[in-house]
Amino acid sequence: MSYRFFGHPFSSYTWKALIALYEKEVPFDYVVVEDEESAADLRKHWPIGKFPLLVHEDDPYVNALGIKGVGEIGITGTAGAVANAVWHATGVRPRRFPVRIEDLLAGGGLG
Numbered sequence: 001m002s003y004r005f006f007g008h009p010f011s012s013y014t015w016k017a018l019i020a021l022y023e024k025e026v027p028f029d030y031v032v033v034e035d036e037e038s039a040a041d042l043r044k045h046w047p048i049g050k051f052p053l054l055v056h057e058d059d060p061y062v063n064a065l066g067i068k069g070v071g072e073i074g075i076t077g078t079a080g081a082v083a084n085a086v087w088h089a090t091g092v093r094p095r096r097f098p099v100r101i102e103d104l105l106a107g108g109g110l111g
Helices: 012-023 036-045 072-076 078-090 101-106
Strands: 003-007 028-032 053-056
Touching: 003 012, 003 036, 028 036, 036 053
Parallel strands: 003 028
Antiparallel strands: 003 053
């Protein structure tokens, strides 16, 4: 099991992830992103180039890009989460975005 962790020592997000990795005694190689070579290696795994990033080379459950990014799961279902929050709050299920008050009023759940 080999993990590679991309981060920078001045990044508070990097430190938060490092604390969890050290606490759970997860073995990993720490790649400091501060020169063009390490930044290019980071963009190879995560084209956006943001860090921290934890890469597991041998994991069969990674996405199509071959990565597991910190926070990646949190950004995938945002539109669905907003639609569900509106539905639970108003009783009207939005069918298109952006959600507007006029659409909710026309749905009969408000007013």
